[in-house]
Amino acid sequence: MSFQDLLLQQIINGVSLGAMYALLALGFTMVYGIIELINFAHFNVFMVGSFVAMWIMGAMGIVGQSEVLYGLPLVGVLLVTLIATMLITGLLGVLIERVALRPLRGVAGTAPMITTIGLSYILFNVILLAVGADSKNYTNPLPRTHWEIGEAVLRLRELLLWGISIGLMVVLHYFVRGTKMGKAMQATAQDPEAARMMGVDVDRVVAMAFFLGSALAGAAGMIFGLYYNFTSFIIGYTAGLRAFTAAVLGGIGNIPGAMLGGILIGLIESLGGHFIAVRWTDVIIFSILVLVLVFRPTGLLGRAAPTKS
Amino acid sequence: MHISDAQQQPERRPLLEFSDVDTYYGEMHVLKGVNYRVGEGEIVCLLGGNASGKSTTMKTILGIVTPQRGTVTYAGETINTLPTADRVRKGIAPVPEARRLFPRMSVLENLYMGAFTREDKAEIESDLERVFGLFPRIKERLKQSAGTLSGGEQQMVAMARALMARPKLLCMDEPSMGLSPLFVEQVFDLIQAINRQGTTIFMVEQNANMALSIANYGYVLQTGEVVLSGSAQSLRDNEMVRQAYLGELKVAAH
Numbered sequence: 001m002s003f004q005d006l007l008l009q010q011i012i013n014g015v016s017l018g019a020m021y022a023l024l025a026l027g028f029t030m031v032y033g034i035i036e037l038i039n040f041a042h043f044n045v046f047m048v049g050s051f052v053a054m055w056i057m058g059a060m061g062i063v064g065q066s067e068v069l070y071g072l073p074l075v076g077v078l079l080v081t082l083i084a085t086m087l088i089t090g091l092l093g094v095l096i097e098r099v100a101l102r103p104l105r106g107v108a109g110t111a112p113m114i115t116t117i118g119l120s121y122i123l124f125n126v127i128l129l130a131v132g133a134d135s136k137n138y139t140n141p142l143p144r145t146h147w148e149i150g151e152a153v154l155r156l157r158e159l160l161l162w163g164i165s166i167g168l169m170v171v172l173h174y175f176v177r178g179t180k181m182g183k184a185m186q187a188t189a190q191d192p193e194a195a196r197m198m199g200v201d202v203d204r205v206v207a208m209a210f211f212l213g214s215a216l217a218g219a220a221g222m223i224f225g226l227y228y229n230f231t232s233f234i235i236g237y238t239a240g241l242r243a244f245t246a247a248v249l250g251g252i253g254n255i256p257g258a259m260l261g262g263i264l265i266g267l268i269e270s271l272g273g274h275f276i277a278v279r280w281t282d283v284i285i286f287s288i289l290v291l292v293l294v295f296r297p298t299g300l301l302g303r304a305a306p307t308k309s
Numbered sequence: 310m311h312i313s314d315a316q317q318q319p320e321r322r323p324l325l326e327f328s329d330v331d332t333y334y335g336e337m338h339v340l341k342g343v344n345y346r347v348g349e350g351e352i353v354c355l356l357g358g359n360a361s362g363k364s365t366t367m368k369t370i371l372g373i374v375t376p377q378r379g380t381v382t383y384a385g386e387t388i389n390t391l392p393t394a395d396r397v398r399k400g401i402a403p404v405p406e407a408r409r410l411f412p413r414m415s416v417l418e419n420l421y422m423g424a425f426t427r428e429d430k431a432e433i434e435s436d437l438e439r440v441f442g443l444f445p446r447i448k449e450r451l452k453q454s455a456g457t458l459s460g461g462e463q464q465m466v467a468m469a470r471a472l473m474a475r476p477k478l479l480c481m482d483e484p485s486m487g488l489s490p491l492f493v494e495q496v497f498d499l500i501q502a503i504n505r506q507g508t509t510i511f512m513v514e515q516n517a518n519m520a521l522s523i524a525n526y527g528y529v530l531q532t533g534e535v536v537l538s539g540s541a542q543s544l545r546d547n548e549m550v551r552q553a554y555l556g557e558l559k560v561a562a563h
Binding site: 193199 | 371393397398405409410413418422423425426470474
């Protein structure tokens with residue numbers, strides 16, 4: 001394989017991973033942007049999402065990897081699965097916020113953040129008890145269609161993953177920029193008390209941030225399964241920490257930053273993994289996290305460090 | 310020490326009333342049995358030093374803090390625990406201390422945030438034109454993000470934003486703070502213009518001279534208690550007010 005083809009292949013892989021991390025990073029960043037909370041439960045909402053998507057496909061009678069769909073049935077199944085998964089994980093996010101975090105709103109210090117770690121463990125253990133510790137073969141009705149560019153291979157599943165990610169980010173962008181709820185979210189992120197004085201219901205805004213972030217995590221969970229062909233109760237940590245790094249790299253609280261950070265982390269993972277060594281991937285990624293936190297805590301697209309009076 | 314001159318306070322229907330209001334901030338007793346009465350169409354100003362409870366008064370009107378005892382009445386209705394959003398819908402709009410614009414939104418987006426609780430699109434557009442009539446400078450800055458404006462311009466936008474709610478009662482917290490003297494005069498002219506268009510104004514202000522020159526009535530707040538109230542004229546003539554707030558003597562009151 002020539003160097004160019006190898007590079008192209010790793011870029012294809014990196015952008016795919018990056019698109020998934022970006023979806024996941026958006027959830028961290030939206031919640032942080034509005035209530036300045038790092039939501040560690042997000043890791044495992046993503047993991048739950050990958051199981052939920054598999055169960056939904058199962059409920060539609062699609063199990064395992066031998067059954068391949070084409071055309072309209074394929075689009076239909078994927079669309080129904082995506083929407084239902086996002087709704088379920090979105091509501092899970094709202095539930096988490098309502099039950100465990102809203103009572104702590106206004107409590108200073110790290111208590112809310114520690115609570116999210118606890119919630120993360122609850123989700124983790126519920127799935128572990130429900131499905132067991134072994135990893136599961138993921139349901140995958142995608143045809144094995146692929147295209148060769150030189151010696152690099154672009155598979156249908158990669159195109160699909162890009163399509164879903166870009167589509168969701170475009171929808172999110174227009175939601176935040178163009179709708180009244182989106183404006184309320186922006187206003188609350190910039191000055192919660194002033195937003196309240198304008199008549200914004202801040203509780204609803206926070207619930208919406210959790211809904212959207214968790215829905216995107218659900219989509220990322222489904223994509224993870226379709227991309228890697230497996231899922232397990234443990235997938236939340238690696239992907240979650242990388243996505244968190246992506247959010248910090250882009251500038252936590254910043255939506256375009258999360259997208260950029262996600263793609264960069266994906267590329268670093270695939271290029272670093274190939275041209276340096278796979279076992280160094282995590283070292284490289286978390287060194288970036290540390291370096292960003294030390295030298296540019298506002299991230300690539302972040303504004304001046306957030307301050308609260 | 311409490312004086313009042315009922316004959317000078319015109320008998321207008323009260324729009325906002327505080328009776329024996331006690332407000333706490335955590336453990337701290339901030340407002341202690343406070344009474345205010347703001348008549349419809351009036352300009353009423355609240356004077357007081359730091360930590361006198363002025364900002365807490367504002368927050369109590371807006372529903373950011375809830376009184377422990379006493380009643381807050383607005384347009385004949387007790388609003389002690391009414392959520393802020395409902396107060397905005399009923400016509401209470403703030404011009405908060407230090408403006409509190411949304412710094413990374415454009416000026417136009419800030420103005421629309423003022424109309425957040427309203428659904429009448431066509432009316433919102435016509436109010437926008439009305440606001441541009443009062444604040445012609447704003448029109449040149451619509452696309453600019455609010456955080457890049459000068460202090461004076463931000464004050465204009467904050468006032469315009471509040472007007473976009475079509476308020477009956479405008480609550481202004483230190484509208485002249487941090488402004489150059491030229492802007493202060495403009496801001497007070499505008500407050501009078503807004504009042505003439507029928508909006509009642511309740512104002513907390515450090516610049517007692519300016520505030521009393523346009524107000525109908527005033528209250529003086531000290532460590533959470535109303536120590537003095539009366540028509541603006543009577544307050545301007547009051548020895549203690551002259552010493553403490555109008556700076557006519559070199560010595561401060563305390």
